[in-house]
Amino acid sequence: MASLQLKQLVKSFGQTKVIHGVDLQVDDGEFVVFVGPSGCGKSTLLRLICGLEEATSGDILLDGQRVNEVRAADRGLAMVFQSYALYPHMTVFQNMAFGLQNIGTSREEVQAKVDGAAKLLQLDELLQRKPTQLSGGQRQRVAIGRAIVREPKIFLFDEPLSNLDAELRVSMRGEITALHRRLGATMIYVTHDQVEAMTMADKIVVLRAGKIEQVGSPLDLYNRPANRFVAGFIGSPRMNFVPASLDRAPAGAQEIGIRPEHLTLTPAPDAFGLAMKVSQVEQLGGHALLYGTLQGGSASVTAQVAGQHAARHDDVVALYAPRAACHYFDASGLRVESAT
Amino acid sequence: MSAVTFLTRTRGRRALDWTDWLSYVYLALGLFLMFGPVLWLVMSSFKTESALTEFPPSFLPYGQKQVMVPGEDKPRPVYRVKLPDGSVRELPELRRIGLMATHVDPARPDEPIRVNINDREPVREFRLATENYSDLGGKFNFGLYLWNSVFITVVATILTLLFNSMAAFALSKYQFRGRGGVFLLILGTLMVPPAIVLVPNFLVVAELGLLNSLWGVIWPAVATPTGVFLLRQYMLTIPDELLEAARMDHASEWRIYWRIVLPLSAPALAVLAIFSTMWRWNDFLWPLIVLSKSEKFTLQLALNAFQGDLVTQWNYLLAMTVITLLPITLVFAFLQKYIAQGIASAGVK
Numbered sequence: 001m002a003s004l005q006l007k008q009l010v011k012s013f014g015q016t017k018v019i020h021g022v023d024l025q026v027d028d029g030e031f032v033v034f035v036g037p038s039g040c041g042k043s044t045l046l047r048l049i050c051g052l053e054e055a056t057s058g059d060i061l062l063d064g065q066r067v068n069e070v071r072a073a074d075r076g077l078a079m080v081f082q083s084y085a086l087y088p089h090m091t092v093f094q095n096m097a098f099g100l101q102n103i104g105t106s107r108e109e110v111q112a113k114v115d116g117a118a119k120l121l122q123l124d125e126l127l128q129r130k131p132t133q134l135s136g137g138q139r140q141r142v143a144i145g146r147a148i149v150r151e152p153k154i155f156l157f158d159e160p161l162s163n164l165d166a167e168l169r170v171s172m173r174g175e176i177t178a179l180h181r182r183l184g185a186t187m188i189y190v191t192h193d194q195v196e197a198m199t200m201a202d203k204i205v206v207l208r209a210g211k212i213e214q215v216g217s218p219l220d221l222y223n224r225p226a227n228r229f230v231a232g233f234i235g236s237p238r239m240n241f242v243p244a245s246l247d248r249a250p251a252g253a254q255e256i257g258i259r260p261e262h263l264t265l266t267p268a269p270d271a272f273g274l275a276m277k278v279s280q281v282e283q284l285g286g287h288a289l290l291y292g293t294l295q296g297g298s299a300s301v302t303a304q305v306a307g308q309h310a311a312r313h314d315d316v317v318a319l320y321a322p323r324a325a326c327h328y329f330d331a332s333g334l335r336v337e338s339a340t
Numbered sequence: 341m342s343a344v345t346f347l348t349r350t351r352g353r354r355a356l357d358w359t360d361w362l363s364y365v366y367l368a369l370g371l372f373l374m375f376g377p378v379l380w381l382v383m384s385s386f387k388t389e390s391a392l393t394e395f396p397p398s399f400l401p402y403g404q405k406q407v408m409v410p411g412e413d414k415p416r417p418v419y420r421v422k423l424p425d426g427s428v429r430e431l432p433e434l435r436r437i438g439l440m441a442t443h444v445d446p447a448r449p450d451e452p453i454r455v456n457i458n459d460r461e462p463v464r465e466f467r468l469a470t471e472n473y474s475d476l477g478g479k480f481n482f483g484l485y486l487w488n489s490v491f492i493t494v495v496a497t498i499l500t501l502l503f504n505s506m507a508a509f510a511l512s513k514y515q516f517r518g519r520g521g522v523f524l525l526i527l528g529t530l531m532v533p534p535a536i537v538l539v540p541n542f543l544v545v546a547e548l549g550l551l552n553s554l555w556g557v558i559w560p561a562v563a564t565p566t567g568v569f570l571l572r573q574y575m576l577t578i579p580d581e582l583l584e585a586a587r588m589d590h591a592s593e594w595r596i597y598w599r600i601v602l603p604l605s606a607p608a609l610a611v612l613a614i615f616s617t618m619w620r621w622n623d624f625l626w627p628l629i630v631l632s633k634s635e636k637f638t639l640q641l642a643l644n645a646f647q648g649d650l651v652t653q654w655n656y657l658l659a660m661t662v663i664t665l666l667p668i669t670l671v672f673a674f675l676q677k678y679i680a681q682g683i684a685s686a687g688v689k
Contacts, residue, residue, distance in 0.1 A: 050588065052584050052587070072584075073587060073588055077588075079585070079588050081584070081585060082581075085579065085582050086585075088604065089603040098586070098599075099590055099591075102590040102591050102592075102595065
């Protein structure tokens with residue numbers, strides 16, 4: 001259990017700067033998710049924290065202690081790798097025991113700890129198997145088990161679910177959050193999937209090009225995105241951006257952002273209308289997704305409407321955007337608060 | 341598909357296509373050229389000394405038939421004898437003086453028959469002269485040569501694997517300045533013909549006092565550029581994440597090498613072990629230079645020394661040659677899968 005603090009952390013590979021002065025506070029017991037498009041530096045940030053990469057400048061503080069110069073193993077963190085990095089020639093038991101054996105833990109204690117972790121993750125039956133004989137989800141659990149036995153201060157996950165199929169990903173998501181509740185440990189989780197971020201995190205850190213764009217709880221980020229990038233990244237389908245000239249917008253606002261799920265087909269009080277030329281309709285039964293472009297404009301618009309919809313290609317439909325659900329962004333993409 | 345149907349497959353559906361003829365003739369010729377001499381060697385190693393010098397030579401090992409005669413200690417050779425009455429009988433010879441030989445019928449040992457040696461010819465039968473092999477141990481210190489060869493091969497192979505894998509580990513998994521340069525330097529030594537380093541190597545070994553010591557054969561052979569190259573290429577395929585995971589698991593660098601990298605390089609190590617075994621076992625020139633005392637000889641040197649200036653006991657020489665070939669043959673037979681894999685993966689042989 002520990003807290004983590006990053007102060008003006010910078011990392012360059014040769015001439016290329018990949019982390020541009022990151023400041024971050026992670027509190028004890030928090031589940032923090034780093035999210036961002038690929039190449040945004042989120043994995044590098046994680047590797048800096050665990051000590052596999054050396055920071056170019058800035059401080060990493062664990063429980064208030066500067067650990068920049070401490071070896072990866074001695075920082076007391078555990079990492080679950082994207083590829084799981086299970087030792088293929090060792091059994092599940094040996095994989096989980098390896099770290100304990102390296103620090104000279106007694107045989108009985110190793111046995112007890114591994115058994116405990118195996119029970120927690122329902123791996124008891126698989127202890128004598130080799131990683132190649134396990135399914136993706138089981139390998140994932142072994143990788144987590146290997147982290148658990150070392151009783152780390154902070155768990156680090158590097159895109160751990162990206163190799164699993166969609167169904168398994170959902171169930172593993174649940175398992176990891178359940179594990180977090182049970183252990184109460186601090187966890188830092190890296191993903192490029194905003195759904196994972198929204199469903200698991202206490203706190204989401206949105207990164208882009210080595211900079212933090214916004215830090216906050218999932219709903220904070222959804223309800224009050226700090227800029228156009230976060231607004232577009234969080235939420236699925238993506239937020240629509242239409243020119244501010246379509247409605248009365250606060251001063252300085254250049255664009256109006258409105259989420260597809262907030263658009264309606266029936267006039268609502270305090271809403272403005274949009275005419276969309278439909279290019280594609282996806283019927284999902286419970287709801288329908290209408291894709292199209294703004295009539296007389298080039299902005300593409302997506303609308304998620306309840307129920308089933310009969311719109312066809314090239315139809316023009318009227319959509320209504322309630323002003324309460326609108327976000328406004330200025331020319332540089334920053335959020336502009338609405339007047340009300 | 342059974343082995344027979346596999347081996348007898350043809351291109352033509354019913355009759356043999358002309359390409360079938362061509363391939364089978366080619367294969368038969370190849371088999372004869374490659375395997376014929378080896379087969380001849382094995383057959384000859386079972387012939388007695390006199391059978392070896394026979395002309396025309398026979399393919400199968402034949403020996404003269406021998407039977408026990410009552411009243412004699414040793415078995416006597418049997419001849420087909422033309423008797424004065426014109427009949428022909430197979431009779432053992434008792435003794436021979438000049439042109440006359442004394443034969444006897446084992447059923448009636450007290451009636452010797454005197455025959456002119458022109459009236460008889462030896463009776464030959466198929467017989468394996470296994471004494472060529474069984475005599476080796478007692479007569480020629482064969483056991484000692486075998487031990488020397490085995491010692492050099494095993495120890496040199498183990499050391500080769502150890503040192504080459506350590507070098508390969510560093511060159512594949514550590515980032516350091518000059519890494520590429522060091523690697524090129526090691527590969528560059530492949531371009532230097534062995535004959536050129538022979539004299540410098542000899543001087544070093546002599547200076548270290550390793551002449552006439554098995555270690556003088558072992559040490560210079562331990563570091564092989566081929567081995568480093570082969571292992572490095574293989575280790576590059578081991579994901580770095582495994583090493584990082586091990587580092588997070590408090591493993592020391594030695595432990596990472598010993599517990600993670602070595603076990604995972606097993607296929608490449610097997611290939612190098614096979615190569616090293618063949619190199620060391622077949623090595624002739626370097627042991628010949630370093631080892632001059634006969635009690636330090638390897639099998640290859642002993643074989644060479646066996647060809648005396650005046651007399652060569654071909655039957656023993658051939659038997660020893662067969663024994664010398666055996667280990668390599670076994671290595672090839674059982675590990676050919678790895679050899680092919682190794683050649684494919686590293687492009688060397």
